[in-house]
Amino acid sequence: MNSIDKLAELFQKFPGIGKRQARRFVYFLLHKDNIYIQKLINEIANIKKEINQCKECYRFYPENGKSLCPICIQDTGIKQLMIVEKDADLENVHKTNLYEGKYFVLGGFIASHDKKKSYARTEQLLDKIKRDIENKELDEVIFGLSISPEAEHTRMRLYNMIHENYPDLIFSTLGRGLSSGTELEYSDIETLKYALESRITQNKKQNI
Numbered sequence: 001m002n003s004i005d006k007l008a009e010l011f012q013k014f015p016g017i018g019k020r021q022a023r024r025f026v027y028f029l030l031h032k033d034n035i036y037i038q039k040l041i042n043e044i045a046n047i048k049k050e051i052n053q054c055k056e057c058y059r060f061y062p063e064n065g066k067s068l069c070p071i072c073i074q075d076t077g078i079k080q081l082m083i084v085e086k087d088a089d090l091e092n093v094h095k096t097n098l099y100e101g102k103y104f105v106l107g108g109f110i111a112s113h114d115k116k117k118s119y120a121r122t123e124q125l126l127d128k129i130k131r132d133i134e135n136k137e138l139d140e141v142i143f144g145l146s147i148s149p150e151a152e153h154t155r156m157r158l159y160n161m162i163h164e165n166y167p168d169l170i171f172s173t174l175g176r177g178l179s180s181g182t183e184l185e186y187s188d189i190e191t192l193k194y195a196l197e198s199r200i201t202q203n204k205k206q207n208i
C-alpha cells in the first residue's frame with residue numbers, strides 16, 4: 001500500500017466520509033505547501049493534550065486543570081438534565097441561553113438492530129442519573145434529540161430504562177417546532193426556544 005492509499009484509509013474512518021472523498025482529501029493535501037501540512041500535524045497532535053472530556057456530561061472542552069467542564073462545575077440549582085446526541089447539539093442549545101440545566105452527551109444512538117454497533121453511552125447516562133438523584137439534583141429529564149427514527153428509538157429505549165427505576169422523574173421531549181429530520185445542531189434560536197417552551201411531558205410506559 002502506498003502513502004496515498006494509507007492516508008486515504010485513515011480519512012475514510014471519519015464520519016460520513018467515503019472512499020472517493022477520502023482520496024480527494026489526500027490530493028488536497030498534496031497540493032498544499034509544507035507550512036499548512038505542519039500546522040495540521042501540530043493541531044492534530046495537540047488536540048488530545050489540550051482538550052478534555054468532562055467526567056459528568058462527556059462533552060469535550062479546553063483543558064482547565066479540572067476534571068469537569070464549565071457547565072457541570074456551575075451550581076445553578078436547576079434540577080434538569082438534557083440528553084443530547086453530540087457536542088455540536090449541546091453547543092447550539094447552550095448558546096441560546098434559554099436553558100440553564102445540565103446536559104449529557106450521548107455520543108450516538110442506540111442501534112435498532114442488535115447486530116449494529118451502538119455508540120450511545122447508555123451505562124454512563126444511567127450512572128449519572130443515579131448519582132444526580134442520590135444527590136437530589138435531578139427532577140426532570142429532557143430528551144433533546146433530533147427528529148429521526150434512530151433518535152426516536154433511542155428516546156423510547158432510554159425512557160423505558162430510566163422510568164422503570166425512577167418513576168417519579170418528569171420526562172419531557174423537545175418536539176414541537178422541530179420538524180421531521182431536523183438536526184438540533186442546525187436549529188435556529190427561535191425554533192429551539194419554541195421547542196423548549198412547548199416540550200411535551202410524558203410519564204407512561206411506551207411500547208417499542
Ligand SMILES: [Zn+2]
Nearest residue numbers: 054057069072
Ligand atoms: Zn460537563
